[in-house]
Amino acid sequence: MTAPLLYALAGAILCGIGLFGLLWLSHLLRKLVAFNIMGSGVFLVLVGLPQHQGGQDPVPQALVLTGIVVAIAATALAVVLIRRYYHLSGLTSLTGEPASREGAPE
Amino acid sequence: MIRTLKTLAMVAACVSFSGILALSIWTIAGQPAPVNLPQLLSENMARSGVEHPVTAVLLNFRSYDTLLEIGVLVIAGIAGISMAKTASLEDPELRTSDSLLYGLQRWFVPLMLMLAGYLLWAGAHRPGGAFQAGAVLAATGVLMRLGGVPMDFLRPGLLLRLGLVLGFTVFLLVAVASVIGGDAFLAYPPELTKPLILIIESVLTLSIAMVLLALFVSAPVNDAEDPEEGSS
Amino acid sequence: MTEWLLDGLLVVALLVTAAAALLSRDLFRAVVVFIAFGLLMAVAWVRLQAPDIALAEAAIGAGLTGVLLLDAVSHLGRARPRGQDKGGNGQ
Numbered sequence: 001m002t003a004p005l006l007y008a009l010a011g012a013i014l015c016g017i018g019l020f021g022l023l024w025l026s027h028l029l030r031k032l033v034a035f036n037i038m039g040s041g042v043f044l045v046l047v048g049l050p051q052h053q054g055g056q057d058p059v060p061q062a063l064v065l066t067g068i069v070v071a072i073a074a075t076a077l078a079v080v081l082i083r084r085y086y087h088l089s090g091l092t093s094l095t096g097e098p099a100s101r102e103g104a105p106e
Numbered sequence: 107m108i109r110t111l112k113t114l115a116m117v118a119a120c121v122s123f124s125g126i127l128a129l130s131i132w133t134i135a136g137q138p139a140p141v142n143l144p145q146l147l148s149e150n151m152a153r154s155g156v157e158h159p160v161t162a163v164l165l166n167f168r169s170y171d172t173l174l175e176i177g178v179l180v181i182a183g184i185a186g187i188s189m190a191k192t193a194s195l196e197d198p199e200l201r202t203s204d205s206l207l208y209g210l211q212r213w214f215v216p217l218m219l220m221l222a223g224y225l226l227w228a229g230a231h232r233p234g235g236a237f238q239a240g241a242v243l244a245a246t247g248v249l250m251r252l253g254g255v256p257m258d259f260l261r262p263g264l265l266l267r268l269g270l271v272l273g274f275t276v277f278l279l280v281a282v283a284s285v286i287g288g289d290a291f292l293a294y295p296p297e298l299t300k301p302l303i304l305i306i307e308s309v310l311t312l313s314i315a316m317v318l319l320a321l322f323v324s325a326p327v328n329d330a331e332d333p334e335e336g337s338s
Numbered sequence: 339m340t341e342w343l344l345d346g347l348l349v350v351a352l353l354v355t356a357a358a359a360l361l362s363r364d365l366f367r368a369v370v371v372f373i374a375f376g377l378l379m380a381v382a383w384v385r386l387q388a389p390d391i392a393l394a395e396a397a398i399g400a401g402l403t404g405v406l407l408l409d410a411v412s413h414l415g416r417a418r419p420r421g422q423d424k425g426g427n428g429q
Binding site: 004007010013014017018020021027033036037040043044047048051056061062065072075076079082083092 | 352368369375382383390391395398411
């Protein structure tokens with residue numbers, strides 16, 4: 001058990017938390033936050049796991065750096081889409097989900 | 107009742123997902139790594155043209171990833187702009203006219219521009235580089251927009267399009283030129299490595315900042331009149 | 339020993355802020371907690387000997403994402419999200 005491994009395991013738990021939020025929350029912005037948390041978890045696993053044995057490893061670090069920039073671009077695009085959706089429909093969650101939550105046929 | 111059951115099922119699914127993930131991480135951590143990447147990298151650092159390993163990986167050894175990444179960013183930027191509601195991406199009445207923010211940004215904007223330049227320059231031999239500089243540049247743009255500085259280059263016109271695709275185009279040109287020159291795709295000629303990386307990094311910084319800024323300003327800003335306020 | 343304490347506290351803080359960002363009752367507060375999560379991630383990257391990612395995370399994760407989401411919240415949430423589509427506060 002080393003410190004990077006600890007962070008990798010924390011990343012796994014963050015993935016679970018993010019997945020739960022993505023499934024359970026219905027407000028679109030909250031889903032976006034959950035998505036970002038899940039992404040952070042993946043990045044932690046990606047950097048923590050290779051550094052468990054070898055010490056500092058620039059290759060996964062560079063990949064994660066690329067990933068962070070792509071993630072912010074995706075987030076920004078999602079915000080644009082959500083605001084457009086809100087503008088057109090007045091809703092902040094995908095239709096069908098919140099309304100059917102009370103008596104959802106499972 | 108059904109909702110509780112559904113939530114419980116979701117919790118169970120997510121906990122088991124986390125558990126399996128953690129278990130596989132634990133298993134993988136116990137096995138020896140098949141290749142020693144850091145060692146491989148430090149052996150090849152001499153011919154990368156830069157001293158900082160992360161920059162070397164990003165712009166030389168794994169530059170294909172970076173090329174595709176800037177391509178993804180350009181596509182996201184184009185998609186964002188095409189979603190924009192206003193014809194001009196910059197609308198005077200939508201700005202915050204906060205005098206504190208206005209006073210603050212007269213100090214902040216030059217400082218942040220300098221920081222972006224420093225980060226870009228520092229990328230060759232210490233932490234820093236195109237991505238961080240691009241992010242700081244985009245943040246400067248966001249601050250300027252919130253403070254109400256007119257930014258003509260954000261009108262959907264030649265300048266905006268040029269700024270969006272500049273990084274991708276230059277990167278692609280370098281890549282194709284190296285193919286025509288007889289090398290592999292994206293293999294820089296050894297004597298030109300350093301200047302090429304510098305040029306690519308500068309245009310990447312500009313393009314990343316432009317894409318993020320365009321995505322920020324192209325969010326439809328005037329609200330819907332909340333037609334279905336209570337429904338959903 | 340101190341380092342283990344620091345790492346452990348950081349990991350716990352990361353998990354707690356992540357959960358709080360998702361379970362928070364108020365959307366605005368959720369975004370603010372998420373910004374705090376981004377800053378903690380930056381510290382975690384420093385602990386993982388990745389100063390490049392820490393720089394990017396501090397500029398992007400805490401700065402740009404925060405501005406984007408807060409801006410969206412202020413436009414979307416002018417009528418605060420209704421109780422039912424909030425998705426929740428605790429199970």
